[in-house]
């Protein structure tokens with residue numbers, strides 16, 4: 491059993507895109523894989539297929555049914571806001587220990603590889619006292635960190651690396667997923683990250699036509715699990 495936590499320097503950077511690519515690469519190798527997106531915001535039941543949970547389920551070859559959505563994403567909120575704000579709109583709070591326990595139980599029960607997608611960036615609040623960083627720290631899983639190649643990403647990403655290092659969290663791979671329309675060269679961004687990332691593998695993922703497009707980067711990362 492291998493469990494990997496997929497996080498990012500911010501929202502909309504490419505966590506789900508990378509997770510889908512990794513699922514496909516693992517399945518192509520014949521390796522059992524499952525994926526969770528425990529917390530989802532902006533969730534519209536009628537549009538479940540396009541949600542992160544729906545996209546992950548499709549990559550896994552599972553039906554995008556209400557039962558399957560509830561299995562992989564027990565905490566779904568309607569508002570397209572950070573989880574704590576979205577929960578507040580529904581007069582709910584996020585039970586942090588329950589989120590941690592849910593993941594621990596799934597890790598223990600999953601044969602093969604389990605990918606857990608975080609939510610937003612590294613320090614998105616999950617309530618008044620906890621952030622995604624605390625969630626990752628509690629689980630202590632190896633991380634795949636996704637960053638962009640937009641102007642400003644270098645500072646965001648180096649800040650993230652420093653924070654993760656202070657919590658002694660281990661990064662399997664830092665993936666620079668090319669930001670659409672960015673003037674910043676992808677490979678040069680990767681080289682800058684590599685200069686600051688110590689022994690951590692840093693890979694550049696170009697803009698692909700779709701998440702179903704195979705790319706050697708997915709194979710490369712999957713072979714490290």
Ligand SMILES: Nc1ncnc2c1ncn2[C@@H]1O[C@H](COP(=O)(O)OP(=O)(O)OP(=O)(O)O)[C@@H](O)[C@H]1O
Pocket residue numbers: 498500501502503504505506507508542609610611667668695696697698699700701
């Ligand atoms: N390398 C890439 N090539 C093509 N499209 C990409 C790439 N990386 C990300 N995208 C696209 O960018 C958008 C945002 O990516 P994605 O949904 O994976 O981000 P995320 O980090 O999971 O966001 P969220 O915080 O909402 O979970 C999606 O439409 C995705 O398909």
Ligand SMILES: [Mg+2]
Pocket residue numbers: 505506507542607
């Ligand atoms: Mg996502």
